[in-house]
Each structure stands twice: as structure tokens, then as C-alpha cells.
Amino acid sequence: MTLKKTGRLWRGDNFDDLAEYIRFFKAGGYPVSVVVEPRCGECDGLAFRVDIDEEDATRRACLTCGGEEFAVAVGYAFFDEGEVRWISVGLRCLMDGALGVYADTKIDYSPSRHLLAQA
Template identity: 40%
Template sequence: MAACLRAVDDRPVLIVASVCGGCGGRVFSLEVNASAARRECRGCGSRAFLADSEEFWGEERWEDDVPGIAECPCGGERFESAVAFSLGEDGAVRWVTVDLRCEDDGFAGVYTDWKIDYRPTGRLPTLS
């Protein structure tokens, strides 16, 4: 997964693979929009928000950006996931990028990313 993500503007990037806290699974279905992502483990069905997504999840926040199911160009909906946290000079998270690799055909790409404009951000990499 790490090979699929690159640093932006030469900023350091911390890459964290998604692992289910319930069963240790690494294959997920995901719902994404422009500022949030939620995964569902294909092994046990448990759900988790990525980074600060839970704070931006809900109809009152969506307006014209309702989350949709992530889908590979091949039609697959089962993915391995990694979250990249682009860090500023002070070490705080500046951007969150969600990268997925399709279990069916191996296609990998960025499915959503968003800017972080608050501090502190130290807890974000633990929420992947």
C-alpha cells in the first residue's frame, strides 16, 4: 500500500494500514465523500471512521456531498486500505488521504482526501 501514496510538496507523510480492531481483518467496504470515510470489515462487519471522519459524518454535514460506496473501475467493492497523513513543519497533520487497493484486480488509487485546519492532530493517525 505504501507504494501507492506519495508525499506532496516534499512534506513528510505517515502511512498507516487499516486493520480491523475487532478481528484483525484487512479487507473492507468503504463509504466515502470529500471530507470523510467509514470502513466496514468484510470479515466481522464492524465499522470504523477514518481519521476525523466521525466529526463530519451525518446528513446535516453532507449538503451536496452524500457519501457513496467506494467502487473500483472493475466493479469490485472489497479493498485493502491505507491512510496517509501529510505532516506540516510542526509535525501536525495537514492532509488526510485515503488510498484503496481492490481485492479483485489490484487497482489502487486515492479515493478521497481532505485538509486538516485545526490543532492538535496527534490522535488522527491512531484512527485509521
């Protein structure tokens, strides 16, 4: 499926749709060069509970059953020298396919490439 808009919400069916949505969103107005699909390090799962605090700190917890389940994609915009400039965290609801970017964070320190491995 390709992205579609129903009412105020964008919707998609899979990771590719969520990745396309993050690229369209543009992290801090910058082109997103890399989008990764986080996986649970223990079970290789793709469904998470996502917590975002008031300072845009984002944490994910693997779900084994129930609750609000989301597929996650993390988009990265880079400086010319390859350091991370901006990170956007997109979610796709596994119940209805609704898409959104729920954290959009400027990275103002270097080195920052290690952040790719933390998705």
C-alpha cells in the same frame, strides 16, 4: 511487485504497493511521511467496505465475506511542528489490484495528531 500502469489505472499486489502509490500521489501536494495499514479492531482483518460521502468523510466497515473488498492505506502529510496537514485514503481492489486515492482531505485544525490513531 512494483507499481505498474495498465491503461488509465495503476495496479499493485500488496500494502507496500498501495503505500508507494499514496507517497507518489502526495497528500495535497505535500510529501507523505507516514502510511498506515488499518486493521479491524475486532478480528484484525484487512479487507473493508469503504464509504466516502460528499464532504470527504471516510468510513470503513470490516468485511467477513463478499462484496467489493479493498485493502486500505492512509497517508499523512505533516506540518513542521508535527501536526497533521493532509490525509489521503488509498484503496487497492482485492480482485484486480487497481489502486486509487479516494479521499484527499486538508486538516485545518490543531491539535490533529490524534487522527493517526483513527485509521
